[in-house]
Amino acid sequence: MKMKIAITMRHLFLMLYVSLFVGVLAGILVKLFLHPHAYFWWEEIPVFSAVYGFVGCIIIIVASKALGHHWLQKEEDYYEKH
Amino acid sequence: MIEWFHPGFIYLFGAFLVPLLKGKKRLKQVYILLLPAIAFVNLLLMSKGVLLSEGKTWVLTFLGYELTLGRIDRLSMVFAYVFVIASFCMFLYSLHIKEDWQHVSAFLYIGSTLGVVFAGDLFTLFFFWEIMAWASLFLIWYGKTKSAFGAGFRYIMVHSFGGVCLLAGVLIHLHNGGSLAFESFTWGIGGEYLGVNLIFLAFIINAAVPPLHAWLADAYPEASVTGAVFLTAFTTKSAIYVLIRGFPGVEILIWLGAIMALYGVVFAVLENDIRRLLAYHIISQVGYMVAGVGMGVFGTAAGEMAINGAAAHAFCHILYKAVLFMGMGAVIEVTGRRKLTELGGIYKYMPITFWLYMIGAFSISGFPLFNGFVSKTMIVHASAMWGYPTIWLMLEGASIGTFLHTGLKLPWGVWFARDTPVCEAREPPKNMLAAMGITAFLCTLLGVYPQILYNILPYPVDYVPYAPGHVVAMCQLLLFTFVAFWLLRAMLHGTPTITLDTDWFYRIPGKRVIRFCEGPLMSFANYIDQNVMRMAGFIVWVSRNPFAALRIKGEEVKLKVEKPVITPKKAEEYERGLEEARRRYTKELPRLSLGASILLILLFFLVYLAMYLLTVH
Numbered sequence: 289m290k291m292k293i294a295i296t297m298r299h300l301f302l303m304l305y306v307s308l309f310v311g312v313l314a315g316i317l318v319k320l321f322l323h324p325h326a327y328f329w330w331e332e333i334p335v336f337s338a339v340y341g342f343v344g345c346i347i348i349i350v351a352s353k354a355l356g357h358h359w360l361q362k363e364e365d366y367y368e369k370h
Numbered sequence: 371m372i373e374w375f376h377p378g379f380i381y382l383f384g385a386f387l388v389p390l391l392k393g394k395k396r397l398k399q400v401y402i403l404l405l406p407a408i409a410f411v412n413l414l415l416m417s418k419g420v421l422l423s424e425g426k427t428w429v430l431t432f433l434g435y436e437l438t439l440g441r442i443d444r445l446s447m448v449f450a451y452v453f454v455i456a457s458f459c460m461f462l463y464s465l466h467i468k469e470d471w472q473h474v475s476a477f478l479y480i481g482s483t484l485g486v487v488f489a490g491d492l493f494t495l496f497f498f499w500e501i502m503a504w505a506s507l508f509l510i511w512y513g514k515t516k517s518a519f520g521a522g523f524r525y526i527m528v529h530s531f532g533g534v535c536l537l538a539g540v541l542i543h544l545h546n547g548g549s550l551a552f553e554s555f556t557w558g559i560g561g562e563y564l565g566v567n568l569i570f571l572a573f574i575i576n577a578a579v580p581p582l583h584a585w586l587a588d589a590y591p592e593a594s595v596t597g598a599v600f601l602t603a604f605t606t607k608s609a610i611y612v613l614i615r616g617f618p619g620v621e622i623l624i625w626l627g628a629i630m631a632l633y634g635v636v637f638a639v640l641e642n643d644i645r646r647l648l649a650y651h652i653i654s655q656v657g658y659m660v661a662g663v664g665m666g667v668f669g670t671a672a673g674e675m676a677i678n679g680a681a682a683h684a685f686c687h688i689l690y691k692a693v694l695f696m697g698m699g700a701v702i703e704v705t706g707r708r709k710l711t712e713l714g715g716i717y718k719y720m721p722i723t724f725w726l727y728m729i730g731a732f733s734i735s736g737f738p739l740f741n742g743f744v745s746k747t748m749i750v751h752a753s754a755m756w757g758y759p760t761i762w763l764m765l766e767g768a769s770i771g772t773f774l775h776t777g778l779k780l781p782w783g784v785w786f787a788r789d790t791p792v793c794e795a796r797e798p799p800k801n802m803l804a805a806m807g808i809t810a811f812l813c814t815l816l817g818v819y820p821q822i823l824y825n826i827l828p829y830p831v832d833y834v835p836y837a838p839g840h841v842v843a844m845c846q847l848l849l850f851t852f853v854a855f856w857l858l859r860a861m862l863h864g865t866p867t868i869t870l871d872t873d874w875f876y877r878i879p880g881k882r883v884i885r886f887c888e889g890p891l892m893s894f895a896n897y898i899d900q901n902v903m904r905m906a907g908f909i910v911w912v913s914r915n916p917f918a919a920l921r922i923k924g925e926e927v928k929l930k931v932e933k934p935v936i937t938p939k940k941a942e943e944y945e946r947g948l949e950e951a952r953r954r955y956t957k958e959l960p961r962l963s964l965g966a967s968i969l970l971i972l973l974f975f976l977v978y979l980a981m982y983l984l985t986v987h
C-alpha cells in the first residue's frame with residue numbers, strides 16, 4: 289500500500305514538473321509568435337504570470353500569517369470571555 | 371394573450387403550500403422542485419416574447435405614486451435566470467430536510483430577491499429588500515446552536531440598519547425632488563446627495579463591502595447546512611444587481627472592490643472554520659463584481675465590458691459558490707465537524723464529493739474550461755482597458771489567493787493532510803450529490819461554451835476569453851501558486867483560533883456600552899428617579915396644608931437644635947408631641963375663611979393678568 293502511494297506521488301510530481309515546463313515554454317512561444325496586445329509593460333515579460341503567482345502566493349501567506357499572529361488571531365472563546 | 375406573472379410570486383405564494391403537504395413526503399418533494407421549474411419556464415417564455423419580453427408591467431398606484439413590480443430588461447433577466455436556476459439546485463440539495471418552515475423561509479427569501487430584481491421603483495425595492503433580510507434570518511437560526519442564534523441576531527441588526535438607511539435615503543431623495551423610479555442615481559458628496567448616499571450605503575452593506583462586511587463571515591457559517599447554501603447566492607448578488615442599476619461607473623467602487631477582493635483573501639488564510647473560509651471568499655469574489663460596477667461607465671466600450679463582466683461573474687459565482695458550500699456542507703453533514711484542525715484524511719470515504727467540490731474550486735480559481743475563467747477575466751480585462759495598473763495587479767493577486775485557499779488549502783486540509791482519517795465518513799445523501807453534480811456540470815458547461823452566458827448579458831459581448839495569451843498567463847499563475855503552496859504547506863495548517871474582524875466593534879465595545887447602560891447608567895437613573903419621587907411626595911405632603919406642614923417642620927428643626935441642652939425626658943415628650951402632630955396632619959385640612967379664599971383667587975387672577983400682559987407686549 290505504502291509503495292503504491294509513493295509511486296503515484298512520483299507520477300504526480302512528474303506531471304507537475306512537465307506542466308510547469310510546458311507553461312513557461314508556452315508563455316515564451318505565445319510572446320514570440322503571436323504578439324498578443326499588451327496593456328501594461330509587465331505583460332511583455334513572457335514569464336511574468338509565473339513569477340507573480342509564485343511570489344504573490346508567498347507574500348499572501350507570510351503577510352497574512354504575520355498579521356494574524358501579531359494582531360487578529362485570538363483563542364476560540366475570545367468572545368465568550370470578553 | 372396570457373397575462374405576465376411575476377416569477378417571484380411563484381415562490382412567495384408557493385411557499386405557503388409546503389406546510390400543507392405535511393405527511394405526503396414524495397408529493398412535497400416534487401412540489402418543492404416544481405416551483406423553480408415553473409419559474410424557469412416562465413422566464414423562458416418571457417425571453418421568447420410569449421409573455422412580455424421587455425418593458426414595465428404590474429404597475430400599481432400607491433399613495434399617489436406609481437409602483438412598478440415588473441421591470442423587464444436584459445439586466446434583470448440575466449439575474450433572474452441565475453437565481454431561478456441556482457434555486458432549483460439548492461432545493462434539490464435540501465430536499466431531505468423535514469422542517470417545512472425551513473423550506474418556506476428559503477422560498478420567501480428567493481421570491482423576495484426576484485422581487486428586488488424586477489422592482490422598477492424604490493418603494494417596491496425597499497419592500498422586497500426587507501422581506502429578504504427577515505426570511506434569510508431564519509435560515510441562520512435553523513443552525514439551531516447558541517452561536518447561530520447570536521450570529522443571526524447580529525445579522526438582522528446590521529440588515530435592519532441597512533433597511534433603515536435605504537428607506538431614509540429613498541424618502542430624502544424624493545423630498546429633494548428625485549424620482550421614485552429606480553434608475554441610475556447622480557452620485558456625489560455633499561448635503562444635496564444625502565439621500566443618494568444613504569441608498570448607496572444600504573447597497574454596499576448588502577454587498578458586504580469592508581468595513582461593513584462582517585455580518586457575512588459572522589452569520590453564514592452558523593446557518594444550517596442547507597440554509598448556508600441558499601444564503602451564499604442571493605443577498606450579495608442582488609446587491610450587485612442594484613449597484614449596477616443605481617451606481618454604475620461610480621469610481622470609489624473600483625477601489626472598494628479591489629480592496630475587498632484582497633481583504634477576503636487575507637482573512638481566509640487565517641480561518642479555521644471551513645465554511646467561514648469560503649464566506650471570506652464570497653467577499654473576495656464579490657469584490658471583483660463591485661470593481662466591475664465601478665468601471666461600468668455608460669456608453670464606453672470598457673464600461674460595457676465591465677458591466678457585462680460584473681453580471682457574468684455574478685452568474686458564475688452563484689453556481690460555483692453553491693458547489694463549494696454544498697461540498698463543505700456535505701462534510702459537516704456526515705462528520706459533524708466544521709474545523710480544519712478536526713478534519714483530514716477522509717478522502718477515501720467521500721471521493722465523489724471531493725471531485726465535485728474540486729470542479730467548484732477550479733471554477734472559482736479561474737482555470738480555463740471552468741466558468742470563473744470566462745467571467746472573472748472580463749473584469750480584469752476591463753481594468754486593463756481603462757488602464758488601472760494597480761487595480762489589475764490587485765485583482766490578479768486575489769486570484770492567486772483564491773486558488774490557494776479554496777483550491778488547495780481547504781481540500782488538502784479536509785480530505786488529505788493526514789495519513790489516517792480523523793473520523794468515519796461516507797458520501798452524503800443522494801439528493802445532495804445530485805445537486806452538486808448538476809451545479810458542477812453547469813460550471814463546466816459555461817466554461818466550455820461561454821457563448822450561452824454571453825448571449826444573455828446586458829450588452830453585446832466583444833471579448834474572446836480563450837485567447838492564447840489569456841490561457842497561458844492564467845495557467846502559469848495558477849501552476850506557480852501551487853508550487854508556492856506546496857513549499858509552504860506546513861504553514862497553512864489550521865490553528866484552533868478565531869480571527870477578529872470588524873464585527874469586533876459591535877461585539878466588544880458594543881457589549882461594553884450595553885453593560886454600562888445596564889449597570890452604572892441604570893443605577894444613576896434610579897438614584898435620580900428616587901430623589902425626584904421623594905421630592906414630589908414631599909411637595910404633595912406640604913401642599914395639603916402648608917401652614918400645618920410648616921409648623922411641623924419648624925418644630926422638627928427646633929427639636930434638633932434644642933436636643934443637646936434639654937433633659938432626655940423633656941425631649942421624649944417633645945418627640946411624642948411631634949409624632950401626634952404628624953399623625954393628625956393628613957386629617958387636618960386647612961380651614962380658610964371666605965375672605966382668605968377670595969383673596970387667593972384674586973391673587974391668582976392677578977398673576978394670570980400679569981402673564982398675559984407680559985406676553986402680549
